Amino acid sequence: MGSDNFTDGYQKNENDLPLFRTGRDNQIKDMAKFVEGFDPKKHARKTDPTTSQMASMQAGQLAHQHCAEIKRVLDEVYPDGLNFEEISTKVGFQQTTQVSRRMVDLERQGMAERTGETRQTSSGRQAQIWRAVVRF
16 A cells, blocks of 8 residues: 555545544544444344344444444554553443454554454453554
């Protein structure tokens, strides 16, 4: 992906991965724009009952918010990374599943990546370390 595909850090077309300009104010605006268009993978199967299908669709807005908060935390610690439990603590989520379910969504959008390292959680198990993908 060459710099000729982008003008001032913005996408030239909708098929390019999102980029964020430098500067905190610009990054906040760009992230908000990204989150508005972000469509996390639906987590209900076609064979699930109608109630599950409806719940999945209604959870979409909450997923947008969670993705934005997780990305903000990962950006703050970049180039270091965090595991799902550490992210959950920094964001203030009560359940770590609120983070772990969104990490793959962020990875698919090119916003987060696995470092290949692990770190121990409070339960004594090892968990993957995730870091922000930063583009300039």
